[in-house]
Amino acid sequence: MEIFYTNVFTNKLYRLNEDGVSNWYLSLRDEEGYHEIEKISGRDMIRFVEGGYKKSK
16 A cells, blocks of 8 residues: 655655565655655554645545
C-alpha cells in the first residue's frame, strides 16, 4: 500500500509505506529512486505525519 504526503514546509513529496513487520516509513524520491528517511511504528507515524505533512493524491 502506497500513500503519498507532501511536507508542508518544503513542499517535497514523500511516499509512506508499511514493511512486513508493521513498521511504517517515509521515503523521498530523487534521481536514483526512493530513499527511506524515517521509520517508526504505526501510531507514532500518524503523529509524525499529522505534524507537518498533508495527504496528496
